[in-house]
Amino acid sequence: MSEASEWLIYRGAGEPHDGIEALPDPPPWRDFDGGPLVDPGPGTDSASTRRLGSFNHLAEMHRPSAEELEIVNAALYLRRPLLVTGSPGAGKSTLAHSVAYELGLGRVLRWPVVSRSTLGDGLYRYDAIARLQDVQIAAGSRGVPGARAETPGGIGSYIRLGPLGTALLPTAKPRVLLVDELDKSDIDLPNDLLNVLEEGEFGIPELERLAEREPEVEVLTDDGARVTVRDGRVRCRAFPFVILTSNGERDFPAPLLRRCIRLELGQPDHKRLATVVRAHLGEEAARAGEDLINRFLERSRTELLAADQLLNAIYLTHNAAPPTRDRLADLLIQRLDRPR
Structure with missing residues (x-):
């Protein structure tokens, strides 16, 4: 490795390494203290294999230019989201899988955005209808019409963190989150993302209301695992490596652009x-x-x-x-x- 590239954590070499261990501490304004730490999640899955190729041992899948490497590493160092624009097939989504594979950051959390997507879809889902039905079934089985009955699993059985919510769990190493095709969202979603991406945390109102009585609640993650949420809030420790992709079909608000590192991918040679x-x-x-x-x-x-x-x-x-x-x-x- 040349002296000029010694600072690079992600090298685009296509081979896994432990360079993430050498990532310096974040700048003070991007230093988060969520905890206690949770398990990092599963390793690379079949989605990354499909993206990177079955023969990726024969070639570097994403051959980044020197400028692309510098921009990706700037996002890693500064703990800022990476806004990647480019035409379809330019490798925007593949970049997320390439970073996760090379740095050993596990399964890529993917949030495919559509016109109906809201911030809540990315953070968590609470299935209140299923909970009500289960409570009614439990009450009926006791033969006491109208009696109050809690289901065995509690409220946590009906809450599942989305890809964004899972990425913000307190882990020792950053998770990789792909927010795919953000330009297909409605006009409000980019603005709604601002606070969460800036603060690195969010609250679950259904759990915050119960925090005094139930300070710890187990919920399901996007990975299918169970984690404990304390006092109804999720706060990250290692800010996730977030890639927002765009086909360049719309302009984003200046406050979002200010909080992102921007990378434009040209046509592949x-x-x-x-x-x-x-x-x-x-x-x-x-x-x-x-x-x-x-x-x-x-x-x-x-x-x-x-x-x-x-x-x-x-x-x-x-x-x-x-x-x-x-x-x-x-x-x-x-x-x-x-x-x-």
Whole structure:
């Protein structure tokens, strides 16, 4: 490693290492004291394998440029969210899995945003209807109509932390949270995120009301594990590595931009595309698909295309004869900005 890059925690090398242990203490204004610590969550799952490729040992999946490496590491050092913009297939979501895999930060917590998403969806869900039904069933089984009856599991059995809420649990190492396609949200969600991302904590009103009587309540996490929430509040210790992705379809409010480190991913070049193909389909497929990679690059100068279209084409046409191969490739790699 060169002297200029010695400060890098995430190196984009595609190989796991323990560099996260060398991450310095956060700046004072981003130092959180949540606790006591909870288990870090499960390791890398099948979602990361799909994103990074079955052959990722043959190639670096996300070959970042020097500037991209510096920006990602700035977000790690400063404990700030990373706002990643770029066209579809540029590798925005893959970056989250690459960081989690290389730094050993476990399963990526993913929050896919849609137009109906609210902050509450990311933090936690309380199933009040299921709780009421269970209480009614328990009361009926005792044969006392209208009698007050608590279900065996208590209120915690009906609360599940969302991906954002799970990411903010107090862990020794940061979790990786992917807030995917934030630009598809309604106008309020980016502003609603501000306070949570700034303070690193949130309250669960249903538990805060019971805090004096039940200071500790076990709830379910997005990982499917059970953790104890104390006094109805969740506060992080290691601020999560948060990636907010955007296709550039809308502008975000200045207060959100001020709190984020910003990274724009350009169109992948030949080297990166070949690496993506090699990681997912192997060395032989990358060599056989060289002509399709070149055609894809040529078309992408004037058309909006996505890298997964190229992967589909190379996979499907690997054993096809040239006339059929070219026709199938054209059918699969269609421009995404075609006028309707």
